[in-house]
Amino acid sequence: MVAIVVRLKLTLLKNSLRRSIWRTVGMIIGGVYGLGLVAAAIFGIVALRLWAPADIAADVLVLAFAMLTGGWLFFSLLVFGVDETVDPAKFALLPVRAGELQPGLLIAGLIGIPGVATTLVALAMIIGYARDPASIIAAVVVVPFGVASCFLLARTATTVFARVLSSRRFRDLAFVLLAVLGAGSAVLGNLSGGLAGASLDQLRAILGDSAEVAGWLPVGWLWSVPAEVGRGGYAVAVIKLLLGLAMIIGLWLVWRHFLAQRLVEPIEGGGEARKVKQGRLVERLYPATPAGGVGFRTLIYWRRDPRYIAGIAGFLILPLALIATQIANPNAGSRPLIAFAPVLLGLFVSVSLAQDLSYDGSAIWLHISSGLSGADDRAGRVYSGLTLLGPLLLAVTVISLAISGQWHLTSQVLALVVGLTLIGFGVGSFVGALWQWPAPPPGSSPFQKGNSGGLPALLSFLVSSGLSIGLGLPLIALVVASFWVGWLAAVALVVGIVGGLVVLRYGIRLGGRRLERRWPEVMAAVSERAG
Structure with missing residues (x-):
């Protein structure tokens, strides 16, 4: 089933590129832009490995990859959306269950500029921790789970919010949550920009504190495991790894639940039916x-x-x-x-x-x-x-x-x-x-x-x-x-x-x-x- 879904994704992507000039132009522009970002990220990771102390490099990597995971969530909700080239609703008439589709949809979802770029940068993270065998092993173990967490977090959040927004009862709440999410991210960016005048010692303290906080957030549980191993905190590393795996399992189950609902509701909802009232104020x-x-x-x-x-x-x-x-x-x-x-x-x-x-x-x-x-x-x-x-x-x-x-x-x-x-x-x-x-x-x-x-x-x-x-x-x-x-x-x-x-x-x-x-x-x- 995984091979079928992935092959279907590639076929649909190829056909859409042939039929839509916008898709082709967008793919080329996005590919060039993504390649530049990947090259810059890999260069930065290699530079950390060669010239930065181990503790500073670890803090930077934890913070950067936690922000990368949060970026998947933020930009999926507010900017780019999710790629539904392989629409799960199209499988509704086939004898296939949600659990059978999920692995293929996961891999197919990573076939694209964001997924490929994230995978390449995550693999380069191994270079950043290439200081001792234990850290290297921890990084190798974490990479596939970290990449999967990026996709699952974005897909589950967009699925849940889409369901919320389709219900008039909770629409306003979701509206406010989206606005607060964006405003909160902007506040963090503004506060980070205000650190330009800080001394090196202050910046080092802020970096360490930020990495510590990020490492205990869900977006940083998995990415901070190699850093904990490098510091000798094996017990903390195991705890964060278990927390990260539990998060992935939870996201997987939530996604499966909504995917199963979609497989039995192939027709897109058109909103709630209501009797048209005459003489509304807006009509007048x-x-x-x-x-x-x-x-x-x-x-x-x-x-x-x-x-x-x-x-x-x-x-x-x-x-x-x-x-x-x-x-x-x-x-x-x-x-x-x-x-x-x-x-x-x-x-x-x-x-x-x-x-x-x-x-x-x-x-x-x-x-x-x-x-x-x-x-x-x-x-x-x-x-x-x-x-x-x-x-x-x-x-x-x-x-x-x-x-x-x-x-x-x-x-x-x-x-x-x-x-x-x-x-x-x-x-x-x-x-x-x-x-x-x-x-x-x-x-x-x-x-x-x-x-x-x-x-x-x-x-x-x-x-x-x-x-x-x-x-x-x-x-x-x-x-x-x-x-x-x-x-x-x-x-x-x-x-x-x-x-x-x-x-x-x-x-x-x-x-x-x-x-x-x-x-x-x-x-x-x-x-x-x-x-």
Whole structure:
């Protein structure tokens, strides 16, 4: 069964590369980038072995590999998702159990740039501990279990969160957990960056303490075993090894449980069925036009679809992380940055509109067959985006101003938040009509990659955010100048509102025209599936 699943993964990967230019380009770029990271990591490990004392090298390796394992979890949840080239649901009609599939899915999941890179770097770790036979043996024993723990932790976490997000009862809790996870990681990064001015003795003490803490965390249990052996702490090494093995067994069983459920539920859940109620407040907010109908439909997606909810959590992390890191910074000059934190949310969450059309999948046929104009499609999605994100932006803005106490910056903050949000929606309306790609289907895991491998979504984000910043430069310049010429703050607020509305209007118009000329191509692009 393992050979069959691995061969199936390789075949599907080969076919998807032939069929999708995005997947091919993404694989090449990712391969070059991954190869560079692997080479740098191996060079660093060899340098530690040759020139660093044994205790310092051990602390660095423990901390680095614990962060690597945590990175699998963090980036799987918030950035890259998981590769579902071999979809377990496709085995539902075959006489195979979850336990029989797991070994093959584990190996198949490691066939990819992240898995291969992690395996190579983990094997290089043996060089770092090549100081005595006992440490070498411990490292050799730990490597396969450590690599497996990276994959199992990421896969189990994404599976559990996907199930949580598919349940409306726990959706908000999962949303908050995702945001807290990202903000916490950013706080750690900020605190680490603040160590630049520390002395060598202080850095050595901090490194030792950090490695000690990391070694007793689940992400560091296995990786710290060779270090304990090198210090002569055989009893502690055995305890950590047993803890690490117990974690792997627990993750394996949890994964098996959810995999078994998926094998008997081959049809992706589409959300909870509910009777449509007439006369909702939101329905009365939208005009009785085709654009209003699109707005109401897409607003339901924003509330119920796990893919949208995970996206909101990812964008919300940006301002939360900035606020948290600046609070942790004792420098009093960081308070204005807290006040301007909502600007990030207003800028980047708006460009999500550029990716909205791809999430419709083949359901976009409803717009095409009904003769809906492109402008109505663009405007309706702006309605739903503003309905959901407007109150969120207002809340984050008030909170950030209250925490920072910089109420005198209200005009400047509002100018950037309102202006860049409107500009972002206008840019997103246009960029979203330029190109589309096959996203994970409705009801699927929000952490699953699409057939294109995620590259077009990344490019869409970069183009949309870049255009939004470029068009917002005059507004940004006015806000900066207002710190010296106070009355320019009011001018910036007016320019932000008027200029944002102009960009929004033209973005909807130009994006709508683009869609009307290429509806068939849009339908083909969003309907493509890996097979």
